[in-house]
Structures are given as structure tokens and as C-alpha cells.
Amino acid sequence: MAAFGTVFMPQMTMATFENSDWSKPELVSSDAIQLHPGAHVLHYASTCFEGLKAFRHEDGSINLFRMNRNIERMQQSSRLLSLPAFDAGLLQKMITDVVKHFSDEVPKPPGSMYIRPTHIGTEAAIGKAASPTSSSMLYVLLSPVGDYFSGGDKTLRLLLEEDGSRCAAHMGMVKSGGNYASALQPILQARESVNADQVLFCPNGDVQETGAANFLLIDGNEIITKALDSSFLHGVTRDSILTIARDMGMTVSERQLSVDELLERASKPDCEAALSGTAAVLAPVGTLIHNGKEFSVGSGKSGATTLKLRKALNDIQWGKAEDKHSWLTKI
Template sequence: MSQFGSVFFPEMILARFDGESWSDAEFVPSDKLTLHPGAHVLHYASTCFEGLKAFRHPDGRVAIFRMDQNIARLAQSSALLSLPEFEPAQLAEMITTAVARYADKIPTPPESLYIRPTHIGTEPCIGKAAAPSLESLLYVLLSPVGDYFAGGLKPLRLLVEQDQTRCSAHMGMVKSGGNYASAMFPTMAAKKNYKADQVLFAPGGDVQETGAANFLLFDGNELITKALDSSFLHGVTRSSILTLARDRGIKVTERNLTVTELLERVQANPNCEAALSGTAAVLAHVGTLISDGKEYTVGTGEAGPLVKSLREELNAIQWGQAEDRHGWLTFIS
């Protein structure tokens, strides 16, 4: 099995902004991209991207999950990075055109097509450390993928980090490569020193997110997760899970959650569950929290019934096995 996201269809679709207007979108080989060595993105990290999926349904049609939300978030990220503005309809057409081109090659569930729209600053100028790129490139990569957890779902181990931050607080809501880069060193250290799978960043005791996913706590009939602010990514999967939970009558509480409260709840309720949500992983159970050198088992330490059933419900909607009650799917064929 290939590494998740390492296989690409032979073409991608792209459009360029030359400082005045956008070019028409065109298909080009996906294994080549020419940039000037002084391109803004290479020096000042003017880059943002999205991750969304397309699924083949039992009737043969292909559906993209929550494309409008991912496009809106990319537009927001672009604006916060002062990248040239693009029309959401333009990107929507690029995505649907690219997916339609390879519709017959999209695998059946549990495999899917991972879609990676990317926006980068391309102006060749190394004197713009405090100024935006006036030129940019918008492109869409397509990657057929299997399950993110190739060896099967297993409970995750999270190191709770209260001293370091994933990224600058005002940049957390931007899906930018720089944010992932800043989380890489502490994550690698956590894997080496604690055999942790991820770091749960909680600067000053404020539980935020891991390096690549949102954090959710399920305690009884209540789902607790941090309220949206600029410090962490506003996940589309997070939003979807919260909606499905509300549909079930689960109390959804979006508020600040301290490390102290988190650990107290985990210890007090043997049926407590915790999970990470994201496009690639969907909903992954957290089995262990590591804080100040001590390990805390979440629930039984194994996948809990609520997290499992919510993951299955979301997958069923994506795979065309359950009703799309909220209009989340865009059909291509």
C-alpha cells in the first residue's frame, strides 16, 4: 500500500494571476511546476491549501463532500495571507472539471479521491518580507487514496503540550504550510520520547488542536470542543461531526477547555471518549493522554461506541449509503 497522498493522477488543473487578471484554467502534467527561485512562496511562505474528498457511490455517480466549505476556507486563508483574490465559482469549476476528467478512475469506498487545491504566491521578488505577492498560482492536485490508517484504526496516543504552540495564535485558522512546519519538530520529539502519535497543543493550559486535526471530547451526552477563534483550524469534518451529534440530541458545547478539566473528566468517567477529526482521518479515537510524564487512559483505551458510530454515519453519507440530509454532496456524474 502506497503512503497516503503519495500517488497522483497524471494531470492537474491550474490558473495564474499575473497581477491584473486570472488566466483561463488549463490541464498540465502534475509532476512539474516551474517557479522562479525568488518566488515569494519560497521565501515568505505565501501558501495555503485545502483537503477534500470525492467518493464513488453505489449507483456509479461521484460526489464531492462539502466542497463549498473548503473553497470558502481557502478564500479566507488567501485573504489572511494577502494572496490575490479568486472567485469561489472559479475554483469550484476547476475542482469539478478535474474530478470529472478522472471520474472513471475514482475508486470505490473505503478508498476515495483526495483533492488538494493550493494557492501560492509566485511573484519573483526577495525584497517583500513585509509585502504580499502580487502574482499567484492556483492549482488542484488529485490523489486516489485508501484508508488513512493503512494498518486499521487504533487508539491514538497524544502528548499534551502546555508550553509550545502549534503556530502563531492569529494564524491558526489559516490552512498554511507554515503552520504544519512549525508543529513538526515537537511532534517528531513526542513520537521519539513518548511513542505518541500526535501532540495536543494546549498553550497555557488551553486545549486547542493537534498538528493536523481538531480535538473532540465526549463525556456522557455532551460533546465538548474549543469554540472557534483565530488560534486553530476551523475544520470541515469537525463541523460535520458537530452537526451529526446535534441531530442525535447530543449536547454540543463549544467553549474553552483546560487541560485540568480535560484530565479530571477523563479520570472521573470510565465511559469518556475523545477523538481527532479531519478530512484524511475522518474521526480517530484517542486512547491515551500523556501529561507531565503521566499517562491517562481515555475510557477503556480502545475505540468507544459513540466515536465509532459517528465515524460510520459520516462515512455512510459520504459513500452514498445514507441520506444526505444537509446537502453536503456535490455530484459530478
């Protein structure tokens, strides 16, 4: 099986913004785009993207999961990056059109079709470091993916980083490539120095998120996670998991969590921790690394509550459980 996100459908949908207007979306080849070397995105990082999935149900129908929420977040990211605004209906049509076109290629569970809408600034103007792009390109890539946990449900090792941040605080809620770039060196250094899988950024002791996922602490019947603000990404999977947890009668505490409290709670036998994101849904965390010491989270193994929550969300996505919150869009 090819690495996650390295196989693409041969075509994508694309629309462009020029002369203050959006073009009609087209189905075009996905093997290349044409950009001027002076394009705004290449110099001033005017780019944002989304990640969502389409799922094949037993009746053969294809269902998109929380498409509207992803579109809303992409509109927000575009606005915060001063990229040209677009109507939700435009991106919705682009997503549904390309998924319909390749509906026969949507894998059966536990696979899915990963969907990557992308918005980039295209104006050829290297003098616009402090000005927005006047033109842009919006496109939707498709990538069929398999089971994220096919290699085994191993627990992750996280290095707690109190001195650095994933990105600039005012950019945290923007899903932009620059944020991932700024987190890359700390992650690579953590892998080399302490064999960590990810860095959990905790600036000044405030537990936030990793380079590519939200962080959840599960202490018995309570989930603790940072309250939403502009400093970190408002994950769609995070929101879905918290909603399901509330449906199950769990207590959800969205509040500040300190490194000290995290380590204290993690030492309890029934404590669990997990990372939430589109690709993995919930990935269990087994070890926290802080100031040269390793701390097991609970038993250090995949926790029962983590697995239960992940299965509950997967069952909704795959059509095996009731969609109480109208998260699925059948196409």
C-alpha cells in the same frame, strides 16, 4: 498500498494570476511546475491549501463532499495571507473539471479521491518580506487513497503540551504550510521521547488542537471542543461531526476546555476522545501523556460513540444515508 497522499493523477488543473487578472484554467501535467528561485512562496511562505474528497456511490455517480465550505475557507486563507483573491466559481470549476476528467479513477468505498487545491505566491521578489506577492498560481492535485484504517483501528497517544502553540495565534485559522512546519519539531520530539502519535497543543492549559487535526472530547452524550476563534483551524470535518451529533440528540459544547478538566473527565469509564480531519474523519484517542504520566481515556480503546459518529459521516459521504444538509455535490 502506497502511503496516503503519495500517488497522484498525471494531470491537474491550474490557473495563474498575473497583471491583475486570472488566466483561464487549464489541464496540465502534474509532475512539475515552473517557479523562479526568488518566488515569494519560497522565501515568505505565501501558501495555503485545502483537503477534500470525492466519493463513488453505488450508482456509479461521483460526489464531492462539502466543496463549497472548503472553497470558502481557502478564500479566507488567501485573504489572510494577502494572496490574490479569486472567485469561488473559478476554484469550483477547477475542482469539478479535474475530478470529472479522472472520474473513472475515483476508488470505491472505503477508498476515495483526495483533492488538494493549492494557492502559492509566484512573484520573483526577495525584497518583499513585508509586501504581498503580485502574482500567484492556483492548482488542484488529485490523489486516490484507500482505507485510512486498513492497518487496524488503533487508538492514538497524545502528548499534552502546555508551553508551546501549534502556530502563531493570529495564524491558526489559516490552512498554511507554515503552520504545519512549526508543529513538526514538537511532534517528532514527542514521538522520540514518549512514543506519542501527536501533540495536543494546550497553551497555558487551554486545550486546542493537534498538529494536523481538531480535538473532540466525548463525555457520555456530550461533545466538548474549543469554541471557534482565530487561534486554531476551523475544521470542515469537525463542523460535520458536530452537526451529526446534534442531529442524534447529543449535547455539543463549544467552549474553553482546560487540561485539568480534560484529565478529570478522561478518567470516567465511558469517556472518549477523538481527532477529526479529512483523512481519518474521526481517529480514536486512547492515551493522554501529561507531565511524565499516562492517562487512559475511558477504557483506552476505540469508543462506541466515536465509531458511531464516524460511520454516520461515512454513510453520508458514500451515499448510504440521507444527505440532510446538502453536503454532497454530484458531478
